[in-house]
Amino acid sequence: MHYVAPSLLAADFRRLDQAIELVNTSEADWFHLDVMDGSFVPNISFGQFIIEQVAQDAKKYLDVHLMIDQPERYIESFARAGATGITVHAEATNHLHRVIQQIKETGCKAGVALNPHTPVSVLENVIEELDLVLIMTVNPGFGGQKFIYNSLQKIRQAYDMIVVRNSPAIIEVDGGIGLQNAQKVLEAGARVLVAGSAVFKAEDPAGVIQQLKGISGNPVGIV
Numbered sequence: 001m002h003y004v005a006p007s008l009l010a011a012d013f014r015r016l017d018q019a020i021e022l023v024n025t026s027e028a029d030w031f032h033l034d035v036m037d038g039s040f041v042p043n044i045s046f047g048q049f050i051i052e053q054v055a056q057d058a059k060k061y062l063d064v065h066l067m068i069d070q071p072e073r074y075i076e077s078f079a080r081a082g083a084t085g086i087t088v089h090a091e092a093t094n095h096l097h098r099v100i101q102q103i104k105e106t107g108c109k110a111g112v113a114l115n116p117h118t119p120v121s122v123l124e125n126v127i128e129e130l131d132l133v134l135i136m137t138v139n140p141g142f143g144g145q146k147f148i149y150n151s152l153q154k155i156r157q158a159y160d161m162i163v164v165r166n167s168p169a170i171i172e173v174d175g176g177i178g179l180q181n182a183q184k185v186l187e188a189g190a191r192v193l194v195a196g197s198a199v200f201k202a203e204d205p206a207g208v209i210q211q212l213k214g215i216s217g218n219p220v221g222i223v
Contacts, residue, residue, distance in 0.1 A: 001191075002186055002190070002191050002192065002193065002213075002215075002217070003029035003030055003191060003192045003193070004027070004028045004029055004030070004192075004193050004195060004209055004212045004213050005028065005029065005030035005031065005032040005061075005063050005172070005192055005193065005194045005195070006019075006022075006023050006026075006028050006030075006031065006032060006194075006195055006196070006199045006200065006205075006209065007032040007033075007034060007174070007194050007195065007196035007199075007200075008020075008023075008031060008032065008033055008034075008054065009032075009033075009034040009045060009196055010196030010197045010199065010200040010201065011200045012200070016053075016054075017057070019200065020054060020057045020058055021057075022205055022206060023058070023060065024057070024058065024059045024060065025206070026205070026206040026209045026210070027206075027209050027210050027213045028060065028199075028209045028213075029060060029061065029192075030060055030061040030062075030063045030192065031054060031058050031060055031061065031062050031063060032063045032065060032174070032194045032196075033046075033050075033051055033054065033062060033063065033064045033065065033083075034065050034067060035047060035051075035064065035065065035066050035067060035068060035078070036067045036068070036140075037067070037068040037069060039068070039069045040067050040068050040069045040089065040091075040092050041067045041140050048074075048077050048078060048080075048081040049081075051064060051078065051081040051082055051083065052081045052082060054082070055081060055082025056082075058082075061084045061085065062082055062083050062084045062085070063084065063085050063087070063172075063192075063194075064078055064083040064084075064085065064086050064087065065087045065111075065113065065134065065174070066078065066086060066087065066088050066089070066092075067089060067092075067113075067140050068092060069092050070092065070093060071088040071089070071092055071093060071099060072093060072095065072098065072099045072102055075088075075099065075102045075103055075106060076102075076106060079103075079106035079107065079108050083108050084108060084109065085108055085109035085110070085111055085131065085132060086103045086106075086108045086109070086110065086111065087110075087111030087112065087113050087132055087134050087172075088100075088103070088111070088112060088113065089112070089113045089114075089115065089140075090112050090113070090114055090118060090122050090123070091114075091115055091118055096112065096122075096126055097125065097126050097129070100112070100126055100129050100130065101129075104129075109131040109132060110129065110130055110131050110132070111130060111131060111132030111133065111134055111169075111172070112126065112130055112132075112133060112134065113133075113134035113135075113136060113140075113174075114133070114134070114135055114136060114154075115136050115139065115140060116136055116137070116138070116139055116148055116151060116154075120154060120157040120158045120161060123158070123161065124161075127161055127162065127165050127167045127169065128165055128166070128167050128168075130167060130168075130169040131168060131169055131170070132169055132170060132171075132172055132192070133158050133162070133169050133170070133171050133172070134171075134172045134173075134174055135151060135154055135155050135158060135171060135172070135173050135174070135190070136151075136174055136175050137151040137173055137174065137175035137176055137177070137185075138174075138175030138176050140175075146176050147175060147176030147177065147178075147181050148175070148176070149181075151173075151175075152184060152185070152188045153188075155171060155173060155185065155188035155189050155190055156188050156189055158171050158189065159171060159188065159189025159219055160189075162189075170191040170192060171189050171190045171191055171192070172190065172191070172192035172193075172194060173185050173190045173192070173193060173194065174194035175194075177193050177194060177195045177198060178195065178197075178198035178208075179198065179208065179211055179212065179215075182212055182215050182217070183215050183216070183217040184217070185217070186215060186216075186217025186218070186219075187217045187218070187219060188219065189219045193212055195208070195209075195212060198212075
């Protein structure tokens with residue numbers, strides 16, 4: 001089974017209540033919330049206040065993706081805001097293991113994200129501690145980018161590491177995901193599909209979510 005996590009970054013924030021209701025009533029499994037600081041990535045999105053508002057009405061897992069420098073400064077505040085899981089970037093902190101433990105101490109699930117240029121090997125010393133590995137398949141900072149297809153090999157490498165090391169982590173993939181590539185991503189080893197523009201820019205967002213949920217793609221030819 002795989003999960004679909006619509007990214008609210010692609011929603012119309014003038015009608016955020018409608019976007020939340022769409023996710024709540026659709027076959028989607030998670031809300032994906034992209035927090036950007038204008039430093040780690042060249043864009044600013046939203047912070048704890050918006051997540052608090054979403055959490056009041058959301059009925060599903062709140063998947064908070066921190067694209068911010070020194071995320072250790074804000075872990076507790078995002079947990080208080082309502083995050084179910086918090087993912088930080090390996091590139092954004094000098095103390096990755098410490099931040100993972102910090103997330104777990106709040107009661108949230110802990111994830112680590114990797115930018116397209118970052119090798120999976122940086123997870124070698126923390127993989128057993130993780131609940132989630134997020135593979136970025138675009139350069140983070142803006143929605144609507146094209147999927148980087150050589151990321152499929154990276155997903156396979158992460159899957160191999162998880163299986164060999166008996167890690168509880170699952171793989172999430174974020175960036176340019178849609179009906180055109182979701183099956184390949186799942187076959188490479190992903191379990192969570194983040195879909196922003198593919199969902200919220202569609203004429204029938206709930207229908208796209210249903211189609212993404214209906215795709216079969218168990219990992220093949222790996223390990």
